[in-house]
Amino acid sequence: MKADHRKKIGVFICHCGINIAGVVDVNKAREEIGRYPGVVHSEDYIYMCSDPGQNFVKEAIKEKKLDAVVIACCSPTLHETTFRRTVESVGMNPYQCEIANIREQCSWVHENKKAATDKAMKITESVIEKLVLNESLFPVTVPVTRRALVIGGGIAGIQAALDIANAGYEVLLVEREPSIGGHMIQLSETFPTLDCAQCILTPRMVEVGHHPKVKLLTYSEIQEVSGYVGNFKVKILRKPRYVIEDKCNLCGECEKVCPIAAPCSFEGNLKVRKAIYIPFPQAIPATYTIDADKCPGFLPIACGKCAEVCEPKAIDFDMKLEIIEEEVGSIVVATGYELYPPKMIGEYGGGKYEDVIDGLQFERILSASGPTNGEVRRLSDGKVPKRVVFVSCVGSRDPENHFPYCSKICCMYTAKHAMLYKHRVPDGEAIVFYIDIRAGGKRYEEFVTRAQEEDKVLYIRGKVSKIFKDGDELVVMGADTLSGKQVEIRCDLVVLSMAMTPSKRIEETVKKLKIQMDEHGFLQEAHPKLRPVETLTAGFYLAGAGQAPKDIPDAVAQASGAASKVLDMFSKDELEHLPIVATVDEDLCSGCGVCVPLCPYEARVMEIRDGRKIAAVNEILCEGCGSCVSACPSGASQQRNLKDDQIINVVEVMLTDGKGEF
């Protein structure tokens, strides 16, 4: 027993009906604890958390001028907040109130009354010892920059940006491609309603592009993010597009005279574009871009035809790479997905046969603005395919060879592909290989049934083992696991539902952001169920398929969720942070820096103070784990209200036999 006599402590023991009092002798505990050094008031009551119980606490604080109180009751997860509010209402700092857990960790797990009573008293005494050295604490506060950064201009990023901007806050929307729109703008029609992707997305693109609160930075990448929640500094690299956005009037004369052709990635490389190009007619911003890797015009002798024909003089070969710096308070990461390349599946001839294509390429073939103007034709010979095989789960659900996860949207878009093919080629035959049909979603199951029943798509349950070419036909070999037979199907075109993977360069971006990724490279949410749009790094939120494979409605819902988290932050003047953080005694700190790499939040930083190296603490970033504190060789680092001395005192009181000496 060594409690500091200068602090006047009150102890309140709850019976919790018979939950505590049935096992713990509360009278004995009250009497004995009442004699503990520093305790000037002890009381027991049937339900401390009730209004009368809380009033006893308030009265005692006022009458006995208590400096601190211990409530011996249930787990602090239940009523710590209750009692801290109680004491605060009569002017006591909430951190002068601590809970002794004598129910969950004592009376409910023991039967021997004497042993339980002794243990309940020990637990209470240990909390008294901790409390004696508790400081009065106040939340750490930090100002908020009410401005958001959204990384990625697909449907998720667009939605998040619009939600935040419509609430009246400025948004920077950064997209690395020349236009916003993401993968959704490549789609022909969308399940389960078959409305055209461009028809529903382009109004949103225009809205975000012209929104007075949105600063749109396309053809740009994040170079560096520093700072912390509420106060980030971002460096954004703007790649030169060599065309002045505001001057370009989309006349297209440049494209006509450009002598260089290159595969068009927007068209799934099924079409060529020129070195000066606009990815698609409705691109936002509406401007041409010069592909510097292909254009010979940087040597004026070699070319420069586009500049010659450009009436508004929009072409500027001297445009330079630009780095701009911006300040934002929160960041929404909507970096999206990519399809696993078909060439990774050698046995299907992906990347080898022109008529084995992936789902996004088939979207372009179906699209009215695509390489075949919406007519379903093979790229190899322009022939209308009379039999098309669609293969699901290519790379997905294949833990031995590729990815263990389900890509979630393929069952639905495969049904859509087969259905749209049948609408365009009514006398054609559509065959789908599947493992299971996963059509969980509003009107999804009905959609698949419609493909099967109305559009007569043939579904074969089984995996495809091999695809090879025979003459100008493709041969698909596989198993029909329902009939137990091997099947061999000759067809004209094969569409592979490739696995969804995180966007290729996401890893680089994520490292700059200091947020976590899962084992597949998808962005890691703070909690898989209860915090699906937050990350463990404060101030960062997630939206879209960069977090996990998801369809458009889910991506939009998550984006609005992320935006509401941002708006929640912006609704406050200052952010509050739990004050139980690490501290450093600058006189004791030797500047060894052991703590710096231990901190997962980069809250420990080396700084020079009065010519000496000090491992300072950024209280905003510190989450209060105490990992650095226990590694500090000099004891300079401490954790507020969990100081070394407090824990040592707790250990000692736990181990005394009640007689008071060692």
Place this chain on the structure above:
Amino acid sequence: MVKENFNPKILAFLCKWCSSAGADLAGTSRIKYPPNVLPITVMCSSRIDPSFIIHAFKRGADGVLVAGCHPGDCHYQSGNYKTRRRIFLLKGLLEDLGIESGRLRLEWISAAEGLKFASVIKEFTRGIQTLGPLNRGNG
């Protein structure tokens, strides 16, 4: 041999997020275990300075349990990995000090593992009863 009449003193350092919550669940589920273990809750198992454990043995503990979140589940991303390394090194040191390394135990106990918490306490208490009181000599 288990010395049934020997009542060991055991300290349990629990992290707040998983192991203390697991201990709470043992309570909510009314799973009984021996009262020899006294709990000390900290924010993260990585807050446990090895010197606290040595201090506990010096001041009369017969056994010390350290419990944290399962690998990969740490509330603070990686605290439990630091704990694992520290406890591994400390066990070697304890042997050098003449303290059986079996008196120190590290366990991963999640907030859902009330049953595991209780069975770890039962097992550990029996293990310490078998080892007998820690012989501190005259120090």
